[in-house]
Amino acid sequence: MKLTRRQQEIYQALRDCIEHYDHAPTYDEVCRLLGLKSRGSLHKHIQALVEAGLVEPMEGLKRGIRLVEQGVEQGIPYLGRIAAGQPIEAITNAEPMQVPDELLGKGPCYVLQVSGDSMIDEGIHHGDYVVIERQEHAQNGDIVVALIHNEEATLKRIEQRPGEIVLYPANPSMSAMVYRPEEVRIQGVLRGLLRSYT
Amino acid sequence: MKLTRRQQEIYQALRDCIEHYDHAPTYDEVCRLLGLKSRGSLHKHIQALVEAGLVEPMEGLKRGIRLVEQGVEQGIPYLGRIAAGQPIEAITNAEPMQVPDELLGKGPCYVLQVSGDSMIDEGIHHGDYVVIERQEHAQNGDIVVALIHNEEATLKRIEQRPGEIVLYPANPSMSAMVYRPEEVRIQGVLRGLLRSYT
DNA sequence: TAGAATAGAGAACAACCGGAGAACAAATCA
DNA sequence: TGATTTGTTCTCCGGTTGTTCTCTATTCTA
Numbered sequence: 001m002k003l004t005r006r007q008q009e010i011y012q013a014l015r016d017c018i019e020h021y022d023h024a025p026t027y028d029e030v031c032r033l034l035g036l037k038s039r040g041s042l043h044k045h046i047q048a049l050v051e052a053g054l055v056e057p058m059e060g061l062k063r064g065i066r067l068v069e070q071g072v073e074q075g076i077p078y079l080g081r082i083a084a085g086q087p088i089e090a091i092t093n094a095e096p097m098q099v100p101d102e103l104l105g106k107g108p109c110y111v112l113q114v115s116g117d118s119m120i121d122e123g124i125h126h127g128d129y130v131v132i133e134r135q136e137h138a139q140n141g142d143i144v145v146a147l148i149h150n151e152e153a154t155l156k157r158i159e160q161r162p163g164e165i166v167l168y169p170a171n172p173s174m175s176a177m178v179y180r181p182e183e184v185r186i187q188g189v190l191r192g193l194l195r196s197y198t
Numbered sequence: 199m200k201l202t203r204r205q206q207e208i209y210q211a212l213r214d215c216i217e218h219y220d221h222a223p224t225y226d227e228v229c230r231l232l233g234l235k236s237r238g239s240l241h242k243h244i245q246a247l248v249e250a251g252l253v254e255p256m257e258g259l260k261r262g263i264r265l266v267e268q269g270v271e272q273g274i275p276y277l278g279r280i281a282a283g284q285p286i287e288a289i290t291n292a293e294p295m296q297v298p299d300e301l302l303g304k305g306p307c308y309v310l311q312v313s314g315d316s317m318i319d320e321g322i323h324h325g326d327y328v329v330i331e332r333q334e335h336a337q338n339g340d341i342v343v344a345l346i347h348n349e350e351a352t353l354k355r356i357e358q359r360p361g362e363i364v365l366y367p368a369n370p371s372m373s374a375m376v377y378r379p380e381e382v383r384i385q386g387v388l389r390g391l392l393r394s395y396t
Numbered sequence: 397t398a399g400a401a402t403a404g405a406g407a408a409c410a411a412c413c414g415g416a417g418a419a420c421a422a423a424t425c426a
Numbered sequence: 427t428g429a430t431t432t433g434t435t436c437t438c439c440g441g442t443t444g445t446t447c448t449c450t451a452t453t454c455t456a
Binding site: 002003004005008009097098099100101102103105120123124125128143190191192193194195196197198 | 221222259260261262264295296297298299300301303318321322323326341388389390391392393394395396
Binding site for chain 2: 404406
């Protein structure tokens with residue numbers, strides 16, 4: 001979305017205004033500051049800025065005009081290695097990582113680095129980065145991040161049957177594990193994979 | 199598309215003008231700056247620049263004259279599937295693809311989609327995207343894009359011996375191929391891999 | 397030298413932009 | 427609660443701005 005000249009002007013004025021004040025200014029205040037006599041006119045401009053992603057839309061609830069924080073290309077949080085034996089939420093040190101849109105799911109995602117070769121037959125190697133969509137349910141056959149006994153996180157293919165959950169590794173030297181449903185928590189579903197050869 | 203002398207002049211003036219201003223200038227402003235008295239005259243020149251891809255077309259909207267941003271955040275060119283049997287340079291339809299920095303080499307790179315399962319034991323599957331750094335030499339053991347007999351491009355692990363080049367697939371049902379050095383051209387080295395599970 | 401290509405002037409036009417203001421509903425205040 | 431503020435939606439209007447057109451002058455070329 002490209003801004004017109006007036007929209008740029010107003011965005012600038014808005015930035016200045018918001019630095020000076022420390023509360024979110026109302027339409028009337030901004031109108032007075034810009035010499036506008038009609039809230040309706042301002043509203044059209046603000047609307048354009050909202051669509052351009054520069055101003056927070058106010059869903060009827062909050063009042064005052066707020067700018068969106070310009071978090072420069074945040075990326076997806078990288079949460080460390082999997083098979084490290086702790087729940088995903090527990091990891092706080094989440095530095096962002098740039099991931100192409102094609103590898104993302106629809107919902108919130110995070111990135112883990114794979115440790116071990118338990119999924120080698122699926123082409124998932126030690127050291128690969130996997131993109132995981134955060135969700136607590138999965139379809140049978142999905143590859144999921146599963147937290148077992150609330151302490152060990154692992155990447156496996158899942159099969160959910162009445163009364164039991166089977167986690168299949170993809171490695172001939174390892175065998176499938178069967179759990180009771182309450183022993184396993186799904187923490188996300190595999191959506192993408194990245195590998196660096198350098 | 200070739201520009202006339204006047205069109206080049208105007209393009210230069212436009213660049214300067216846009217650096218000075220901080221907003222997109224209107225036709226009238228540029229006319230004044232160039233000493234033109236008619237918008238219509240300028241319009242013809244701008245139109246030529248739009249067709250040359252140097253100025254953004256303004257699709258009926260009135261947002262002033264904007265230059266086309268060159269090269270910023272373009273992404274890596276996606277050149278199509280490998281094993282399609284044609285040299286990489288021959289492909290012209292190169293739409294950009296966003297690739298994380300971690301997967302890039304130092305030099306210019308491109309992206310191919312893998313066709314076939316000849317590298318399955320290396321965890322490279324049919325449909326995966328590979329990031330290739332464009333270079334004509336490789337170290338033994340590298341996975342490279344090799345062009346054979348100037349017509350068939352393929353992704354293989356390379357072993358260069360005196361007088362011969364061996365290309366190893368990573369698939370038990372396929373065997374290594376031996377070529378004379380002049381039969382094989384290296385077109386790039388594997389640097390990264392992307393896979394989507396959606 | 398005739399004709400084509402290039403440049404500019406100017407008029408006419410339609411679409412867009414920016415603004416005014418009224419009316420309304422929801423949130424907030426007294 | 428009732429009154430006021432505040433965001434939203436709507437219509438209307440005038441000026442700006444991009445576009446299109448015709449006409450003319452100049453330069454280049456065959």
